[in-house]
Structures are given as structure tokens and as C-alpha cells.
Amino acid sequence: MKNYALTCLFCILVLRSSFGAIKNGYEREIISARQSLSALYTLLSSSKSLTTSQQLVLKIKIDQHVDFIGNYQLTAQLLEQFRLISPGLYNEIDSLEDKVGRPVDVYVKFVQANLLPEPLSALTRIEQPEGDENCSLSEYGINTVSISVSIEKKSLRLLAHEFGHVRYLVPNISEYLRYFISYSRSITPTSTHFGHHPGDPSGLSAQAYETKFRGEYSKFIRSKNTLSYNPIALLQRTKQDLLKPVIF
Secondary structure, eight states, rough: OOOHHHHHHHHHHHHTSOOOEEEEHHHHHHHHHHHHHHHHHHHHOOOOOOOHHHHHHHHHHHHHHHHHHHHHHHHHEEEEHHHHHHHHHHHHHHOOTTTTBOEEEEEEEOOOGGSSTTOEEEEEEOOOOTTEEEEEEEETTEEEEEEEEEEEEHHHHHHHHHHHHHHHHHHHHOOOOOOHHHHHHOOOOOOOOOOSSOOOHHHHHHHHHHHHHHHHHHHHHHHHTTOOHHHHHHHHHHHHHHHHHHOO
């Protein structure tokens, strides 16, 4: 009986790990960022021999690490907020598979607006690796997609829109790229209207996700009797907490 129970538990764990997942795009580097920030604080507060210019360099590095950790924490909070508001949409992306059934991880980052190419407020990165037309590839590796969203009041709605693109693109990437290339050539050889021209199936999916999220957000706000979620204010509070140990 014990062996059977252990076998069942192992099977459950294997099955759960076989699904894709929504992941925080800052996760891979967060441990080293926190360790570095702690070391910088220690160096700044303990060393009495630092020159003014050396202190300035340390404070600049501290600000950079605070930005990174603040964005990580904001991303974690906003993803959880999205899950609470729209669990159905969230779970669809959190268990995403490609056309042949392979799990695909979706990495999300909320970033400062100036880090995105103008005039974009959000960006999805998905490519095909050589030799596998059904596979998804991003800067995070094989079987991954990445999403970057600007930090602003409508960040969650922008994320819903990008989730809609991803929901269509991952299982249909080979067909969509053939369609998109054909359409682009009919407009201009350098067309960049990815996913947003009339009738584009990726764009239609994005609009459907955004519309559904808008409705669920309104219901959530009414039922919880709470103010709208302001990512900018949340990030400012997070950074203030992270900077408290610094003596300026």
C-alpha cells in the first residue's frame, strides 16, 4: 500500500511538471540580485574610508539593484492580481502547450516604458528554432515565450492583450508565420503590423482576451469594493522599502 501511494504521488508530480507555466521573468537572477544588494549595503555602511565618488558609485549600483528587485516584486504581485481577477484566462496560459503537446513556459516582466521600442506599451517575443516549425523560442530558451509590459495604470489590461496573442500563437506558430509573411508581402516588404491588422487571428485573440479581462476586472472591483490597482504607486512603495537601509 505504501509503495502504491508513493508511486501515485510520483505520477502526480510528473504530470504537474509536464505543463507549461506563467513565470516571473526576473526569477532567474533574483537571488544573486538580492545578495549583491545586501553586499552593497554592507560595504556602504561599514567602510569609513570611501571617498565621495566611491560612495556615489555604490549608490548608483544600489539604485540599479533596487530597480531590478522592485520590478521582480511588482511582477509577482501583478501576476497574482491577474490570477485573482481572471483565473480562467490565467489558467489557460499557465497550462499552455504547443501544437504537438509540449508544455510552453510564458515569462512575464513588467518594465519601465522606456525599455520598450516606441511606440509599444507591451511586447511578445516568440520565434521558431531551426528544424522545428511547431516549437516556440524566446530569450529564455526552447519551449518558452516572453512578454514585456510597461509599468502604467493599464498594465494588467496590456498583459491580458499579450496573453491573447500568446494563446493563439503558441499552438499555431507555423501556420501563423506563413499567413503573416504572405500578408506582409501584400502590404509592403517591411511591414511591421504584427498581430493588429484587420482579420489577423492573433490580433482577434488578443482583443478577445482583453475584452474578457475588462469585464472580469469591473466585476472584481465592484465585488471587492476596492480601488483600482495602480502599478506605478505600488512600485514606488516597494522601492522605498528597499531603499530604507541606505544612508544618504
